[in-house]
Amino acid sequence: MIISYILTGNFTVALGIGGIEVVSKMILYYLHERAWNKITKE
Known part of the structure; x- marks a missing residue:
């Protein structure tokens, strides 16, 4: 500010x-964490 x-x-x-x-x-942090969680669980 x-x-x-x-x-x-x-x-x-x-x-x-x-x-x-x-x-x-x-919002971007939330989306980043969801994407990271999806990538690392494979």
């Missing part, structure tokens, strides 16, 4: 980017 704020100068936009980042990282 800090980098987003520095680049945009807008706190609302930085907060939105930070929120999207948190959610997208959780």
